[in-house]
Amino acid sequence: MPRLPDPVVFAIGAEVDESRVARWLAGAEPAGPARTVEQALLDTFDGRLYRRGLVMWREGSRRAPSLRLQQAGAADLSGRVESGDPDRILVADLPEGVLNDRLADLIGERALQPRVRIRTRTRPWRVCNGDGKTVVRMAVEEPAVVGGRGVEADLGRRLRVVPVLGYPRDMERAVAALERRLEHQPMPLAEAALAAAGVRPEGVSSDVEVPLVPEMRADIAIAAICRRLAEIVDDHKAGVVADIDPEFLHDMRVAVRRSRAVLKEMRGVLTPEQAARARSDLKWIQEITGPTRDLDVLLHEWPSMVEPVPTWMGPDLGPLLDLLRRERAEAYSTMRRHLTSRRFAAAWSAWQELIAESAPTGSAPTGSAPIGPSFAGPSFAGPEAGRPIGELAGRRIVAVYRSMARAGAAIDDDSPPEALHDLRKRGKELRYLLELFGCMWPEERVKPLVGALKGLQDVLGHFQDDEIQALELRGLGPVLAATPGGTDSLIALGFVIEELTRRQHQARADFATRFSDFAAPANRKRVTGTFR
Amino acid sequence: MRILATYNIKGGVGKTSAAVNMAALAAGQGLRTLLWDLDPQGAATYLLRVKPKVRGGVRKLIERRSEVDALLKGTDIEGLDLLPADFSYRHMDLALGDTKRPEARLGQLLGPVGRDYDLAILDCPPSISLVSESVFETADALIVPLIPATLSVRTFEQLVRFVDEKVADPPEIVAFFSMVDRRKRLHREVVDDLGRRYPQVATAAIPAASDVERMGVERRPVVSYAPGSPAGRAYAALWEETVDRLGLR
Structure with missing residues (x-):
């Protein structure tokens, strides 16, 4: 889809009743029943998506999950995976099209694997104009990191405000009204989830990069x-x-x-x-x-x-x-x-x-400092x-x-x-x-x-x-x-x-x-x- | 991006209803979908609650002085955007006639957004004109609604002949019966006869149903407000059959 401004996300405390949002924004109304969404944040073992500023979510059923790739400055890309293991997605499993084109060279032979799983209770809202047309989309989200033992970390309640193509002024008005009452959520969801789960977003590197100086033993x-x-x-x-x-x-x-x-x-x-x-x-x-x-x-x-x-x-x-x-x-x-x-x-x-x-x-x-505070050497005992x-x-x-x-x-x-x-x-x-x-x-x-x-x-x-x-x-x-x-x-x-x-x-x-x-x-x- | 066009020389046969419902179903399946309402009456635009207005009008658009992506509107259906109708589209023929290769122009206009969408559906006005000829050149497939009447059989045969003879790279044709009342013997006969004689005719057919008429009141596709109704199910079946026939998956 054509490029839209990024959604604006506000932190919304548990004490803020959703119906108050309707009072703050003229034309705001619930847009459907609340639902719970399970998502997994995917990346390669060495964090290739993170290093390129990309965020990939896997959503929906495990049999045919859908993928959504978020990239700063560009529209989201999505596609459905209909083959292979959903916990180990290779380029060959990606549907032909934009998603495959965008990722093929970047991930090469690496598999996309879940880095962290989240469960979000989300209730959709919208702002309508006089014709009853949706001009701004919103969602009150309550995401949490989940693991084998259920919910492991609450990621805080959020109000996500999403622009609709062709209605920029309505978005500006809604954001301005909300900014008077709410603080922006400082951390994107993916980052917050990784931090809460204690997962290194940059993945595991194979770089050696041991600092040396010539004088070191x-x-x-x-x-x-x-x-x-x-x-x-x-x-x-x-x-x-x-x-x-x-x-x-x-x-x-x-x-x-x-x-x-x-x-x-x-x-x-x-x-x-x-x-x-x-x-x-x-x-x-x-x-x-x-x-x-x-x-x-x-x-x-x-x-x-x-x-x-x-x-x-x-x-x-x-x-x-x-x-x-x-x-x-x-x-x-x-x-x-x-x-x-x-x-x-x-x-x-x-x-x-x-x-x-x-x-x-x-x-x-001499010169052993870059390795660390310990001066302990190995038991190597050769002449050199x-x-x-x-x-x-x-x-x-x-x-x-x-x-x-x-x-x-x-x-x-x-x-x-x-x-x-x-x-x-x-x-x-x-x-x-x-x-x-x-x-x-x-x-x-x-x-x-x-x-x-x-x-x-x-x-x-x-x-x-x-x-x-x-x-x-x-x-x-x-x-x-x-x-x-x-x-x-x-x-x-x-x-x-x-x-x-x-x-x-x-x-x-x-x-x-x-x-x-x-x-x-x-x-x-x-x-x-x-x-x- | 694959391009489909709902077309029939006759009006009031269910082109717009098919276009809007199929577009909604495509978006619901995750296809990034664009619906272009080419009809100056703007029925599809109305049904999706968008104002029938294109800044600069048809001439600026056809002369490529307007950026197509700046004219697009998001709809209430996620994944479905609309290039709205404008009353000035009634002069689209004249505007196309002033271009060098009028038959290629609609395709050229869609070119810049081709990477942004998986599917475009063009809802055509009822006529045979430069606009429709440009649509025939641009579309990968024509979706042709037919009402079960003897004359519409003739119209369909004319269309098949015209497309085969006059279009350099003819689009595929998927025809379907619309406004079918199976209680009427004539309807049953026409549907069965044409279905047997023409492989282009889909098995799925849209019934004459008040749920379809209610779209004007609801201003939403049937598949959004009554997905389980006979009409809603019929559109879903038609869409699945179209996907299979055209290999859209």
Whole structure:
């Protein structure tokens, strides 16, 4: 609908009888019986709607709930969800149209989940003109946060005054009359509900953002980073186990991979014995979560992968897609079993114990202040534990960059794919070093390097992902052949693999350009001039 | 935005009643709905209690010197807005005739609000003129009320032929019987005969009922004040059938 001014909400005490409103406003009358509305405020786990100033309400029956998206400066958007789980709404569940258009890119693969539930008793009122036409809508609302045990917090009585399109003066008159008697409600309903329920509106972030200074002891800095990464794993594990959306697993795996990179690059900070168990446990966690993630990526890429398949062969892909979904379900089930196993619990608690702060040791290490008031260090006892983190991280950034520059320069058209895969692996390590430790150097020095590295990693990522996906799909051939309709599906599969191979060739062709940007003299100088 | 138009060359056959009730039902189902009362008599505008006034009149509107969204009025039904009638619409033909592509003009006028609504319903005046030709070009479907009389069969056949032959991208047609009195044999025969011969004719039919006539007194759609009445149920059935036939869901 065309943009209307936002509703005006007044706080209206319990002592104010509704009929008094009728006396304050000429033409005001009840517009229907009171009713009770159940609503859930939806957002993604990482608060993507909140961060964009959007508020999404789910209302109505659970079988076909309606969604209403409120956005400042624009008309509300609404739509009805007729598929999927109402507590886990994905883009694919949103009806086609404006709501889908507005949210698809923003939420991506994330699910919309209830952050807080409210129950509102609402009695509609209206102001009519001489023709009996509604020119202002109003509602006396009594919202409350509800949980498993019923009402948990009363959110205060409100009088909501809503303009009607084409009648701005009537709205102005009504608001002016009410302002003489009532105070504006200071907090929007969504915000008040979140605050009352103790829910962080910004959601749970996967950002690491541990403040560091170059003089800080390496063991303290590394432990703080690892603790933050472990916190991210803890935050996301429940969502992975409940299979809420693929981003939970992605973020959890990135946190584990970053932890492994830290252990590898900062190996002198821990003793070899300390590092060995941690590296083996984290590697295992990465391995048990890998197959599900690979299949998530494959299913996400599916629409673009099957684009070159002739339209008339489209239905032949059905058995293949079904098979992929079954494989994914099996992989998830295995992963879930591992994640809830005793082995996982033991590995994770050993890791947390290793990175935990130990009792204060006495003298405060230089530059440890940003981490917090405690000067307690971890029990890391490697030879470089006491070295300043700036020196150590800078040295590793230069070394990894140089090793990548050397390895990349040696790659030519005849190099085996493994050479590119190895380079990608090193690239990830460099990226993590820059992301985790880059805050110690001026942003204008670090950012261009991250940009060039990202360009290179994108190409290397495509090269490797396309290969893995082609191999994975090929591996399904024998199973597919044995399923009904499998032969036709195999023919269609040929088109998909051909497309993946074409893309991989393209990525390989793009490699030289991206690598020369990354290894350009300006970047070499930037690296040695900044981090050494 | 999908565009429907209630149309019949004859007057008094139930176009406005259908337009208003279908618009109310659409809004009730959550579709952001716009009703444009193109009839200078302004019956739909009256029924929705809005003043039949368009600032600047028809010429300014057709010459696109008025912003359409500034002329819209919210109605008593949430989710339903109205572009009201104006008595100057009686000159809409002349105003359209002075434009370069008159048949495309109504669609152009609706363009700017196309993202704001899921559905527009045009309530057309009874005539065949430049206005109706522009409606035929703009609408995705014509909703055609027919009274169960022999002559209206002829009118319907003329309309189908005209739309097929003269309209570049012809709209779909959903016809329905209106003011049906099943006690009358002629009504029953005409309804059954045309329903058999033309797939465009909907199964749902609106009965001749005092509840429909009462709209003028209530100044609300039947589906608002008597949803459970035979007429209210008939409009609901007609709307559901229209939704299914046109894939509006």
